[in-house]
Amino acid sequence: MTDRDIGAYSYYLLGILAAREGRFVEAERYLDQAKDGLGSPILEKWLTLDRAKIAIAMNNLDQSNELISGLLKANSKDVRALSLSILQDIVQNQKEYRASNPGSL
Numbered sequence: 001m002t003d004r005d006i007g008a009y010s011y012y013l014l015g016i017l018a019a020r021e022g023r024f025v026e027a028e029r030y031l032d033q034a035k036d037g038l039g040s041p042i043l044e045k046w047l048t049l050d051r052a053k054i055a056i057a058m059n060n061l062d063q064s065n066e067l068i069s070g071l072l073k074a075n076s077k078d079v080r081a082l083s084l085s086i087l088q089d090i091v092q093n094q095k096e097y098r099a100s101n102p103g104s105l
Contacts, residue, residue: 007037008034008037008039009038011031011033012031012050014030015033015034015054016050019054024054024057028054028055031054032051035047048071049071049080049081051067052067052081059091059095061088061091064088068085
């Protein structure tokens, strides 16, 4: 394991911890710094899933769609990516409903 790997793992962990505390902007920054440095396809996939979750939480649906689409392109039966796609659709529908029904809950 190289220093670069250790740095990427550290950023990934810091990103997860920040996300759990609801500090999504900070989490996004850490996860972006971990991107392409983990050296493992499985960890890169998990990182992409976590980045998509944070993008959804931040209501950045264009970014989450891009990340999820990439995962589904690699494996159209990826259960985690499919579940995030459903969550993203729900958030998008809520956003559209609120926009068309101001004053609603």
